[in-house]
Amino acid sequence: MLAGAMSSRADIRIEPDTPENLEATTEEELLPLYKTMLSIRRLEEASAKAYSVGKIGGFLHLAIGQEAVCTGAVAALRPEDYITSTYREHGHIYARGVSARAILAEMWGKKTGVVKGLGGSMHMFSKEHNFLGGHGIVGGHVPIAVGAAFKAKYHGEKRVSAVFFGDGSATIGGFAEGLALAALWKLPVVFICENNQYSMGTPLYRTTAAPDITQRALAHDMDRDRFDGDDVIKVKRRIALAVERARETNRPTLIEVRTYRFRGHSMSDPGLYRTREEVAEWKKGDPLVRAKRRLIEELGVDEEKIKAIAAEVKDEIADAVRFADTSPASDSYLPYVIKE
Amino acid sequence: MPIISYREALNAALREEMQRDETVFLMGEEVGHYQGAYKVSQGLLEEFSERRVVDTPIAELGFSGVGVGAAMVGLRPVIEFMSFNFSLVAIDQIINHAAKMYQMSAGQFHIPMVFRGPSGPAVQVGAQHSQSFESYYCYVPGLKVVCPSTPADAKGLLKTAIRDDNPVVFMESELLYNSTGEVPEGEHLVPFGKAEIKRAGKEVTLIAWSKMVEVVLEAATELEALGIDAEVLDPRSLRPLDIDSMVESVKKTGRCVIVEVGWSMCGLGAEIAFQLQRECLDYLDAPVERVTSDDVPMPYAKNLEQEVMPQVKDIVAAVKHVLYLD
Ligand SMILES: Cc1ncc(C[n+]2csc(CCOP(=O)(O)OP(=O)(O)O)c2C)c(N)n1
Ligand SMILES: [Mg+2]
Numbered sequence: 001m002l003a004g005a006m007s008s009r010a011d012i013r014i015e016p017d018t019p020e021n022l023e024a025t026t027e028e029e030l031l032p033l034y035k036t037m038l039s040i041r042r043l044e045e046a047s048a049k050a051y052s053v054g055k056i057g058g059f060l061h062l063a064i065g066q067e068a069v070c071t072g073a074v075a076a077l078r079p080e081d082y083i084t085s086t087y088r089e090h091g092h093i094y095a096r097g098v099s100a101r102a103i104l105a106e107m108w109g110k111k112t113g114v115v116k117g118l119g120g121s122m123h124m125f126s127k128e129h130n131f132l133g134g135h136g137i138v139g140g141h142v143p144i145a146v147g148a149a150f151k152a153k154y155h156g157e158k159r160v161s162a163v164f165f166g167d168g169s170a171t172i173g174g175f176a177e178g179l180a181l182a183a184l185w186k187l188p189v190v191f192i193c194e195n196n197q198y199s200m201g202t203p204l205y206r207t208t209a210a211p212d213i214t215q216r217a218l219a220h221d222m223d224r225d226r227f228d229g230d231d232v233i234k235v236k237r238r239i240a241l242a243v244e245r246a247r248e249t250n251r252p253t254l255i256e257v258r259t260y261r262f263r264g265h266s267m268s269d270p271g272l273y274r275t276r277e278e279v280a281e282w283k284k285g286d287p288l289v290r291a292k293r294r295l296i297e298e299l300g301v302d303e304e305k306i307k308a309i310a311a312e313v314k315d316e317i318a319d320a321v322r323f324a325d326t327s328p329a330s331d332s333y334l335p336y337v338i339k340e
Numbered sequence: 341m342p343i344i345s346y347r348e349a350l351n352a353a354l355r356e357e358m359q360r361d362e363t364v365f366l367m368g369e370e371v372g373h374y375q376g377a378y379k380v381s382q383g384l385l386e387e388f389s390e391r392r393v394v395d396t397p398i399a400e401l402g403f404s405g406v407g408v409g410a411a412m413v414g415l416r417p418v419i420e421f422m423s424f425n426f427s428l429v430a431i432d433q434i435i436n437h438a439a440k441m442y443q444m445s446a447g448q449f450h451i452p453m454v455f456r457g458p459s460g461p462a463v464q465v466g467a468q469h470s471q472s473f474e475s476y477y478c479y480v481p482g483l484k485v486v487c488p489s490t491p492a493d494a495k496g497l498l499k500t501a502i503r504d505d506n507p508v509v510f511m512e513s514e515l516l517y518n519s520t521g522e523v524p525e526g527e528h529l530v531p532f533g534k535a536e537i538k539r540a541g542k543e544v545t546l547i548a549w550s551k552m553v554e555v556v557l558e559a560a561t562e563l564e565a566l567g568i569d570a571e572v573l574d575p576r577s578l579r580p581l582d583i584d585s586m587v588e589s590v591k592k593t594g595r596c597v598i599v600e601v602g603w604s605m606c607g608l609g610a611e612i613a614f615q616l617q618r619e620c621l622d623y624l625d626a627p628v629e630r631v632t633s634d635d636v637p638m639p640y641a642k643n644l645e646q647e648v649m650p651q652v653k654d655i656v657a658a659v660k661h662v663l664y665l666d
Contacts, residue, residue, distance in 0.1 A: 082413065084409070115444065115445055115446040115448070116446040118443055118444060118445075118446050119444050119445070119446070123444045123445075125444070125445035125446075125448050125449060126448070127445070127448040127449060132409070132412055132413075132449070133441075133444070133445070134444075135437075136436075137432055137436050137437075140405065140432050140433065140436060140437060141405075141437075142405070143401065143402045143403070143404070143405025143406050143408070143409065143433070144405050144406075144408050144409035144412065144437060145409060146402070146405065146406050146409060147405060147406040147407060147408055147409020147410040147411070147412070147413075147417075148409045148410070148412065148413050149409075150406050150409065150410050150415075151409070151410045151413045151414060151415050152413075154365070154391065154410070154415060161409075173401050173402075173429075174401055174402070174405060174432070176402075177399040177401050177402025177403075177405070178402055178405065178406075180397065180399060180402065181396070181397070181399060181402045181403065181406055184397065333443060335447060336442060336443040336446055336447045337443065337481075338442055338443075338481070338482055338484075338506045340484065340532070340533060340579065340580035
């Protein structure tokens with residue numbers, strides 16, 4: 001464990017991802033996480049393709065490049081813990097256990113979607129998985145996650161509420177107020193900022209004078225942590241510290257995970273505000289490439305085994321696309337109209 | 341039946357519902373130790389402890405969102421706004437989150453919560469603390485909007501609101517907190533969507549809610565002295581809106597004046613007038629008339645404040661107008 005991880009006062013720096021900085025792992029642990037990340041990658045690639053031929057409408061925000069964050073974080077949580085996310089939530093809900101079929105069918109606007117075609121890419125929910133959305137208003141969902149933690153404490157349950165948001169949320173009121181209330185009331189929340197360096201086309205240094213997002217925790221005497229998010233095991237370990245702290249002591253933590261989206265903000269964004277070199281540099285830290293390398297080089301996993309997993313994932317996503325293609329259209333919102 | 345104040349009636353509703361259901365809690369600024377900015381929550385902290393009577397810092401957006409999240413996972417929050425003027429900084433939670441969650445999640449997440457507090461003009465509190473929000477919230481599918489005008493309705497409607505599985509915007513009138521009336525003890529539930537005839541009459545229908553009911557009743561008495569027999573109708577809940585009772589009344593009287601303390605442009609009265617002309621055009625002997633506040637932010641000076649708000653004389657004049665007596 002890194003010294004800074006538990007401290008609320010220390011000046012937290014990004015630790016270089018040198019081999020000695022890597023958390024030890026096993027094939028049993030890493031292989032399933034690798035598979036989840038690969039499924040998310042393929043699922044999002046399939047949705048990009050579908051978008052380009054008009055099967056998906058509206059906004060579509062992909063998190064390709066960020067898969068280690070949602071995968072590692074969800075692995076650090078228990079099924080009874082709550083998860084709340086943004087519009088860039090496909091990976092989070094998939095890692096939580098919702099099928100690729102239900103996710104893609106939702107984007108296709110089909111009746112078989114996870115919210116029956118009423119939410120779309122940005123608004124996926126699954127009560128069964130304690131997944132509280134899928135929200136489209138930057139920062140608005142942060143206090144909602146705090147509310148779930150409020151309920152956990154109200155009933156004396158040892159349940160944690162994790163909330164994901166972007167670096168662009170660090171400046172909005174919903175985030176600031178959610179953070180303040182969780183700290184004040186000692187609620188079991190893990191705030192996870194997926195700092196992908198940009199809010200749409202605006203780099204972080206042009207949105208905040210204090211680009212270390214975790215500094216916001218200092219204002220509330222809150223624990224904080226900050227690290228690079230391209231190694232899924234590291235993400236899992238570091239977030240697990242905050243999760244356990246929340247579960248055992250009700251203390252919230254603000255975490256900033258540095259990551260990068262390889263594609264534009266949404267499908268309509270060609271990403272002209274960043275250079276090819278910058279993107280190429282970040283792609284060197286591709287979490288999938290890293291995990292695969294660790295599996296083969298460090299853990300001695302047979303490449304054939306990894307190929308077999310890739311084939312399985314390919315089938316899974318192809319099946320989900322077929323399912324979405326052949327599912328009936330969403331037919332009615334009437335059952336979900338609030339009766340007056 | 342005991343005679344108590346509107347404030348005490350709200351307090352009784354909160355107390356009884358919190359006794360009945362352990363998942364109900366009250367959250368807002370000064371609701372606990374201070375006993376409520378308007379003393380609506382007097383004594384609740386002592387009875388229910390800090391766990392269920394939760395003082396908040398000044399963070400309406402934050403604590404409204406906490407309410408939405410808590411409601412998603414099974415609690416029944418009552419969120420108090422010290423005044424509905426401050427709901428504006430939380431309106432994203434009310435509209436984008438509370439109102440839409442049920443449909444967006446395909447029925448997976450109900451939001452059984454109440455946003456409540458005083459709304460409408462008070463006395464000389466100036467432009468930022470003196471305005472009406474009915475029309476803002478009535479516009480939104482997914483919200484219910486309630487405006488009690490009497491202590492009995494305050495209690496009965498608040499109990500209904502707390503038991504509702506969906507978000508309710510419950511607007512009290514600061515000017516009515518001290519008003520008194522008979523209020524049934526214990527279980528007293530007033531359903532949403534049921535208007536009440538406050539005064540039966542034959543010649544003109546007057547529609548008003550919240551504090552304006554009082555003003556309209558006074559106008560009706562004055563009209564009686566002029567030989568004009570007015571019927572006064574209080575919809576009590578504005579969404580759902582009991583348009584049927586209004587139609588029935590207007591079919592009988594043939595004339596209608598809608599009185600609201602909000603502004604005219606896009607006001608709820610405009611919607612009511614539209615629905616009335618569609619449902620009973622053939623019965624109307626005059627176009628539906630409206631009395632509203634003047635189209636300005638509320639001035640401070642007492643005389644100007646009076647000038648801006650609907651007065652008895654404005655209502656009398658509007659009635660004379662629809663009777664072609666002016
Ligand atoms: C309150 C609000 N303002 C603006 C937008 C439009 N918008 C959607 S995403 C986005 C950028 C958010 O960036 P960030 O928080 O870093 O998350 P990321 O998209 O990078 O995951 C903007 C401006 C919005 N959805 N909500
Ligand atoms: Mg970002």
